[in-house]
Amino acid sequence: MYKPVKLTPDVYYVGVNDRRTHLFENMWPIDRGVAYNSYVIDDEKVALIDSVEIAQVEKYLKKIKAVIGERPIDYLVVNHMEPDHGGSIDIIKKMYPDIQIVGNKKTLPMLEGYFGISDNTVEVKEGDSLNLGKHTLQFYMVPMVHWPETMVTYETSEQIVFSADAFGTFGTLDGGIFDDEFDFEYYRDEMRRYYSNIVGKYGSPVQKALSKLAGLDIKMIASTHGPIWKNHIQKVIGMYDRWSKFETEEGVVLAYASMYGNTEEMAEAVARELAENGIKHIRLYDVSKTHASYILSDIFKYKGVILASPTYCNELHPNMESLTTKLRHMGVKNHYLGILGSYSWAGAAVKKLNAIAEELKWEVVGESVEEKHALKADKYQECINLGKAMADKLKADR
Numbered sequence: 101m102y103k104p105v106k107l108t109p110d111v112y113y114v115g116v117n118d119r120r121t122h123l124f125e126n127m128w129p130i131d132r133g134v135a136y137n138s139y140v141i142d143d144e145k146v147a148l149i150d151s152v153e154i155a156q157v158e159k160y161l162k163k164i165k166a167v168i169g170e171r172p173i174d175y176l177v178v179n180h181m182e183p184d185h186g187g188s189i190d191i192i193k194k195m196y197p198d199i200q201i202v203g204n205k206k207t208l209p210m211l212e213g214y215f216g217i218s219d220n221t222v223e224v225k226e227g228d229s230l231n232l233g234k235h236t237l238q239f240y241m242v243p244m245v246h247w248p249e250t251m252v253t254y255e256t257s258e259q260i261v262f263s264a265d266a267f268g269t270f271g272t273l274d275g276g277i278f279d280d281e282f283d284f285e286y287y288r289d290e291m292r293r294y295y296s297n298i299v300g301k302y303g304s305p306v307q308k309a310l311s312k313l314a315g316l317d318i319k320m321i322a323s324t325h326g327p328i329w330k331n332h333i334q335k336v337i338g339m340y341d342r343w344s345k346f347e348t349e350e351g352v353v354l355a356y357a358s359m360y361g362n363t364e365e366m367a368e369a370v371a372r373e374l375a376e377n378g379i380k381h382i383r384l385y386d387v388s389k390t391h392a393s394y395i396l397s398d399i400f401k402y403k404g405v406i407l408a409s410p411t412y413c414n415e416l417h418p419n420m421e422s423l424t425t426k427l428r429h430m431g432v433k434n435h436y437l438g439i440l441g442s443y444s445w446a447g448a449a450v451k452k453l454n455a456i457a458e459e460l461k462w463e464v465v466g467e468s469v470e471e472k473h474a475l476k477a478d479k480y481q482e483c484i485n486l487g488k489a490m491a492d493k494l495k496a497d498r
């Protein structure tokens with residue numbers, strides 16, 4: 101029933117789309133869904149590259165059968181064990197009891213731990229090859245892109261990199277599967293949001309992985325999420341290179357928490373001054389309304405950040421606490437930071453935000469502003485001064 105989707109005459113896409121899940125990792129909103137990609141290489145030996153999330157296994161198995169019919173699968177290559185890809189391993193093993201599961205020394209204990217599978221496994225090391233007939237697979241370890249066992253598989257005759265989560269995006273494949281079948285812009289922001297939310301912490305492992313890929317001739321990148329890249333290979337490698345080096349553009353993300361509007365007023369004063377001083381990319385977010393997922397994504401894009409919070413029970417407002425916790429967990433680097441706060445009897449927010457800046461090694465720009473009660477003329481002026489200082493700092497980098 102399924103019309104097979106070919107990457108090349110013998111290599112097929114057998115992935116599925118998920119438009120039902122609201123939160124990826126039960127945390128990150130996926131309004132445009134997500135695709136779980138898997139691939140079949142139909143050769144003398146049949147290899148399946150990665151699998152899909154368990155909820156879609158029925159459809160997935162039908163897609164596999166549409167390619168290979170009743171032939172058995174010889175190998176399942178597990179590039180990444182996370183359940184959105186590894187989730188169907190157990191069922192595939194039951195359907196194809198003689199299948200050999202290919203992983204590295206960190207994959208195999210996970211396979212046993214999650215599924216109790218320890219037989220018919222093939223352990224591969226960096227640079228090892230597996231011949232399927234006309235096709236040969238080579239394995240490259242890319243630990244922490246995005247789990248310790250993650251590896252990428254390179255098919256040498258077709259020059260396809262099966263890249264696990266690397267170069268993935270949020271967003272389902274809505275008809276178009278290859279990057280020449282849709283408008284790239286449709287995925288650009290979702291790709292950065294995926295990177296920043298899921299892979300963002302691992303800038304230096306991504307850099308190591310990119311240097312391994314640099315030695316390969318690549319005709320296609322087939323990731324586990326989102327489009328198959330063939331026309332935009334250099335573009336997506338360039339994007340990953342910049343993001344993993346925490347390189348940013350001129351612009352400012354202002355993220356504020358505010359219950360009664362005082363902190364918001366301060367953030368708006370800064371934003372206006374940024375605009376008056378020629379900063380074109382200004383993104384102003386209420387952290388209680390916009391999910392941190394989107395704010396993080398913009399922080400990966402823009403160099404300037406303003407964080408603004410009222411003091412709440414001697415702490416940051418909990419929703420600002422949540423955003424800053426994510427920034428700390430991700431170890432986001434290389435930003436200019438302006439700090440604003442509001443309080444009623446004993447301010448703590450500005451001090452806490454300064455401590456976070458120190459931990460993240462972000463450069464604090466201008467004087468932090470902390471107002472008691474309503475915003476008054478002197479502190480309003482300080483907000484303006486901070487906006488000007490941030491604009492000047494950014495413009496000095498032009």
Ligand SMILES: Cc1cc2nc3c(=O)[nH]c(=O)nc-3n(C[C@H](O)[C@H](O)[C@H](O)COP(=O)(O)O)c2cc1C
Pocket residue numbers: 357358359360361362363364410411412413414415442443444445446447448472473474
């Ligand atoms: C639940 C709650 C807890 C608060 N805790 C503190 C506090 O520990 N110290 C303080 O100085 N002000 C505290 N405040 C007062 C707020 O920080 C102050 O009203 C601030 O101006 C609110 O800013 P906003 O209008 O942006 O929400 C608290 C307010 C609320 C509602």
